[in-house]
Amino acid sequence: MSLAVEVANVVRSFGRVRALAGVSLDVEEGEFFGLLGPNGAGKTTLISIIAGLTRADSGAARVLGSDVIADYRKARRALGVVPQELVFDPFFSVRETLEIQSGYFGIRHNDAWIDEILHHLDLTAKADANMRSLSGGMKRRVLVGQALVHKPPVIVLDEPTAGVDVELRQSLWAFIRKLNRDGHTIILTTHYLEEAEALCGRIAMLKAGRVVALDTTKNLLANVAGLTVRLVADRVPGAWQPRLQSQDGRVFVLGLDRYADLEALLAALRVDGIAIDEMALQETDLEQVFLRITGSGRPPATGSTS
Amino acid sequence: MIRIAGAGWLTLLYKELLRFWKVAFQTILAPVITALLYLLIFSHVLESRVSVFGGQIGYTAFLVPGLVMMSVLQNAFANTSSSLIQSKITGNMIFILLTPLSPADFFAAYVLGAMARGLVVGLGVFVVTLFFVPTLIAMPHPFWALAFVLLGSAILGTLGLVAGIWAEKFDQLAAFQNFLITPLTFLSGVFYSIHSLPPFWQSLSHANPFFYMIDGFRYGFFGLSDVSPALSLGIVAGCAFLLSLVTLALLRSGWKLRA
Numbered sequence: 001m002s003l004a005v006e007v008a009n010v011v012r013s014f015g016r017v018r019a020l021a022g023v024s025l026d027v028e029e030g031e032f033f034g035l036l037g038p039n040g041a042g043k044t045t046l047i048s049i050i051a052g053l054t055r056a057d058s059g060a061a062r063v064l065g066s067d068v069i070a071d072y073r074k075a076r077r078a079l080g081v082v083p084q085e086l087v088f089d090p091f092f093s094v095r096e097t098l099e100i101q102s103g104y105f106g107i108r109h110n111d112a113w114i115d116e117i118l119h120h121l122d123l124t125a126k127a128d129a130n131m132r133s134l135s136g137g138m139k140r141r142v143l144v145g146q147a148l149v150h151k152p153p154v155i156v157l158d159e160p161t162a163g164v165d166v167e168l169r170q171s172l173w174a175f176i177r178k179l180n181r182d183g184h185t186i187i188l189t190t191h192y193l194e195e196a197e198a199l200c201g202r203i204a205m206l207k208a209g210r211v212v213a214l215d216t217t218k219n220l221l222a223n224v225a226g227l228t229v230r231l232v233a234d235r236v237p238g239a240w241q242p243r244l245q246s247q248d249g250r251v252f253v254l255g256l257d258r259y260a261d262l263e264a265l266l267a268a269l270r271v272d273g274i275a276i277d278e279m280a281l282q283e284t285d286l287e288q289v290f291l292r293i294t295g296s297g298r299p300p301a302t303g304s305t306s
Numbered sequence: 307m308i309r310i311a312g313a314g315w316l317t318l319l320y321k322e323l324l325r326f327w328k329v330a331f332q333t334i335l336a337p338v339i340t341a342l343l344y345l346l347i348f349s350h351v352l353e354s355r356v357s358v359f360g361g362q363i364g365y366t367a368f369l370v371p372g373l374v375m376m377s378v379l380q381n382a383f384a385n386t387s388s389s390l391i392q393s394k395i396t397g398n399m400i401f402i403l404l405t406p407l408s409p410a411d412f413f414a415a416y417v418l419g420a421m422a423r424g425l426v427v428g429l430g431v432f433v434v435t436l437f438f439v440p441t442l443i444a445m446p447h448p449f450w451a452l453a454f455v456l457l458g459s460a461i462l463g464t465l466g467l468v469a470g471i472w473a474e475k476f477d478q479l480a481a482f483q484n485f486l487i488t489p490l491t492f493l494s495g496v497f498y499s500i501h502s503l504p505p506f507w508q509s510l511s512h513a514n515p516f517f518y519m520i521d522g523f524r525y526g527f528f529g530l531s532d533v534s535p536a537l538s539l540g541i542v543a544g545c546a547f548l549l550s551l552v553t554l555a556l557l558r559s560g561w562k563l564r565a
Contacts, residue, residue: 051404052403052404052564053400053403053404053564054564054565055560055564072406073406073408074406076404076405076406077406079404081404083397083400085397085400087396087397087398087400087401088396088398089393089396089398089401090396091324091325091328092324100317100320100321101401101405102317103313103314103316103317103318103320103321104314104317104318104401104402104405104406104407105309105314105405105406106309106310106311106312106313106314106406107307107308107309107310108307108308108309108310108313109307109308110307112307113307146401
C-alpha cells in the first residue's frame with residue numbers, strides 16, 4: 001500500500017515553546033486515522049505543517065508522495081482540510097463559497113459535485129443564504145464542504161465536531177464514513193475519545209510534541225487490562241497493589257485481565273476483612289488508554305484548542 | 307467539471323472584484339464624493355488666488371488630475387490592505403492558503419483587484435469633475451496618463467498587500483495609512499505645483515515617488531509638468547518593479563502568512 005501522508009522527524013518551535021519535538025508517522029491510503037492528545041500536544045501544529053500553513057523547522061512531510069514545500073501544488077491538490085476554527089467569508093453565500101473554493105483549485109463547472117456535497121451535508125435549502133445568516137453547526141458543515149470541493153484523496157479534519165449538536169454529529173460521521181468507504185483517507189483529531197474509538201482504525205497519541213503511542217485502536221485497547229474495577233473501600237489487599245491504576249482517597253481503580261479475576265479479588269478482600277462500600281466494573285475504553293499513556297490526571301477537556 | 311491548471315488565480319481575482327463590488331456604495335461612491343468635496347472647496351477658495359504653470363491653466367483644471375490620481379492611489383491601497391487584514395482577522399485567509407495558488411498567483415490576483423478598484427474610482431472622479439472642467443476631456447497625451455495610472459495603482463496595490471500582510475490589527479494598518487500613505491500623497495503635489503514651494507521643500511518633493519506619479523499623470527492632461535514625463539515614468543516603473551520583486555520574495559518566504 002502506498003502512503004497517504006508521511007511525516008518524518010518534524011520539529012517545530014514557537015519561540016521557546018517546542019510544539020513538535022521530532023514527530024514521525026505514516027498514514028496509509030484508505031485509512032481512518034486518529035490523532036489524539038491533550039491541549040497543546042501539537043496536533044494542530046502537525047496538521048498545519050502537513051497542510052503547508054506552517055513550515056517545519058526541520059524534518060519533512062509528504063502527501064501522496066509530494067513534499068508539502070518543494071511540491072506544494074500537488075500536495076495541496078491531494079489534501080482537503082477542515083480547520084478547527086469556525087471561519088467564513090461574510091461576503092458570500094454558501095454556494096458562492098463553494099464555487100470560489102473550487103475555482104482556487106482551477107476547477108470550473110463543478111456544480112454537480114457541489115450539489116452533491118450540499119445534499120450530503122444537508123445544506124441544499126441554505127445554498128443561497130449568506131454565510132453570516134447560518135448557525136454554527138451549518139457553518140461547520142460548509143467548512144467540511146469547502147474541504148471536499150476538489151475531491152481530495154486525503155481529508156484532514158481538525159476537531160470537526162466541536163460545538164456541533166449530537167444529531168448533526170451523527171450525520172456528519174455517516175458522511176465521513178461514506179467518504180472513507182469510497183476510498184478517501186481520513187485523518188481526524190478529536191477530543192471525543194469514544195468517537196475516535198468508534199471510527200479510527202489506527203491512532204497516534206501526541207503529548208508535548210511527541211508521539212507517545214501509535215498503534216491500531218484494537219491493540220491500544222488490548223494493551224491496557226481488559227477490565228477495571230472501581231472500588232470504594234478503606235484499602236486494597238497488599239497482593240493487589242501492583243494492579244492499582246489510580247487512587248483518589250478511598251476510591252481505588254484496579255485493572256483486571258478477565259472477569260474470572262474478580263473472584264480472586266473478592267476472595268482477597270474477604271480474607272483481609274475489608275468492607276466494600278461501592279463497586280463498579282467497566283470495560284477498558286480509549287479514555288483509559290489515553291490517561292494511562294499520556295499520564296495526565298484527567299481526560300482532555302472537550303472544546304477547542306489552539 | 308473542468309480542471310484548468312494555473313487558472314486558480316482568476317478566481318481569486320474574481321473574488322477580490324466581487325468583494326468591493328458588493329459594497330460599491332462604500333468602496334466606489336464614497337471616495338468619489340470625497341474627491342468632489344475637495345474639488346468644490348479648494349477650487350472655490352483658491353481658483354482666483356493660485357497660479358500654476360505660469361498661469362497657463364486654471365487652478366481647478368490643475369487640481370482635477372491630482373484628485374483623480376489621489377483617489378486611484380488611496381483606493382488601490384485600501385483594497386488590498388483591507389481585504390487582507392479582514393481575511394486575517396476573520397481567519398478566512400486559510401481558504402486561500404490551503405490551495406495550490408502560488409505566490410505569483412496570489413500577488414497577481416490581489417494587485418489586479420486593487421488596480422481595478424483604483425481605476426473604477428478614478429474614472430468616477432474624472433467623470434464627475436468633467437461637469438466642472440469639461441475641457442479636460444481633450445487630453446493631449448492620454449497614453450501617458452494611462453501608463454501612470456496603471457503603474458501608480460499597481461504600486462499602491464502592492465504596498466497595500468505588504469501592509470495587509472504585515473499588520474496584525476486594524477490600528478497598525480491605520481498607522482501605515484496615516485503616517486506613510488496619506489503624507490506621501492498629500493505632499494506629492496496633488497493640490498499644488500511644487501514650483502510654488504520654497505527650494506528646500508521642492509528638492510524634498512523629488513524624493514517622493516508619489517510626486518512623479520502625479521506629475522506624470524498631469525502631463526497627460528496638459529502636456530505640462532514639473533519634471534520630464536520620461537524621467538517620471540522611469541522612476542515610477544523602477545519603483546513598481548523593485549517593489550514587486552521585494553513583495554514576491556516576501557510571499558515566497560511565507561512571511562507572516564505561513565509563520
